[in-house]
Amino acid sequence: MNEMNPLRRLRAVDPDDAQADVMTDALREAGRGSEAAFRRFYEAASALVYGTVLRVVRDRAIAEEVAQEVFVELWRLAPRFDAGKGTARAWAATIAHRRAVDRVRSEQSRRDREDRDNQAATIDHDSVSEQVDDSLERERVRRALIDLSDTQREAVTLAYYGGHTYREVAVLLDVAEGTAKTRIRDGLIKLRDTMGVTS
Numbered sequence: 001m002n003e004m005n006p007l008r009r010l011r012a013v014d015p016d017d018a019q020a021d022v023m024t025d026a027l028r029e030a031g032r033g034s035e036a037a038f039r040r041f042y043e044a045a046s047a048l049v050y051g052t053v054l055r056v057v058r059d060r061a062i063a064e065e066v067a068q069e070v071f072v073e074l075w076r077l078a079p080r081f082d083a084g085k086g087t088a089r090a091w092a093a094t095i096a097h098r099r100a101v102d103r104v105r106s107e108q109s110r111r112d113r114e115d116r117d118n119q120a121a122t123i124d125h126d127s128v129s130e131q132v133d134d135s136l137e138r139e140r141v142r143r144a145l146i147d148l149s150d151t152q153r154e155a156v157t158l159a160y161y162g163g164h165t166y167r168e169v170a171v172l173l174d175v176a177e178g179t180a181k182t183r184i185r186d187g188l189i190k191l192r193d194t195m196g197v198t199s
Contacts, residue, residue, distance in 0.1 A: 019044060020089040027088035031078035038075055041088065045074075048089060049096040056100035066103050070096045144194040152187030159184050 023044045029037030049070050054063040073095055081091060145153050151173075158169045170180035 020087045023088040023092070024083050027074070027078055027081050027091075028083060030075065031081050038078065041074075042071060045089070045092045046071075049092055052093050052096040053100040056097065057103055062103065062107075063100075066099050067096070070099050073099065140195055141191070144191050147194050148187050148190055152183050152190065155180055155183035156187040156191070 023041055026037045026041035026044060030041055046067070050063060050067045053066045053070065054060065057063050057066060070092070074092060077095075081088060145156070148156065154173065155169055158164045158172055159166065164172065166181045166184055167177055169184065170177040173180060175183075
């Protein structure tokens with residue numbers, strides 16, 4: 001009655017375990033310099049490495065590139081592989097995952113840096129062009145103010161640059177409120193005509 005169920009016997013022989021043993025043996029030999037053993041390891045591990053990387057980077061072209069980098073690193077580190085600490089399968093998957101995460105972080109950093117640079121360039125450009133526009137506009141207004149009579153210029157300057165109401169302008173200039181209003185209105189009309197502003 002100790003006979004094992006045939007189905008349980010099939011489960012007991014896990015193809016992944018057999019594959020892991022092949023990978024571990026091949027990587028151990030590759031660590032001693034065997035290129036043929038590393039080819040066997042590559043054939044056994046390539047789907048695992050590529051799949052691990054693809055799950056992280058989600059781009060086939062980048063995944064192929066990173067998988068290639070992983071195998072270069074595995075070849076370089078093969079002499080350090082210690083089967084006592086784990087299988088070659090687990091080791092390869094860990095290195096693949098780490099490399100893929102590094103690539104994602106690197107790509108994100110590059111995009112963030114480009115965004116910051118683009119934003120800074122846009123702000124700098126906009127800021128400079130706004131300063132130039134403001135400067136040109138101020139110069140146009142200054143020239144147009146010269147064309148006003150002294151009394152109009154004084155009233156407009158107090159009202160618009162000084163922020164005073166027409167009543168305050170009248171008090172400051174010691175003139176009637178109607179006179180202050182007229183000077184401001186006439187000065188603004190002349191400014192508008194001189195500067196070519198249409199309403």
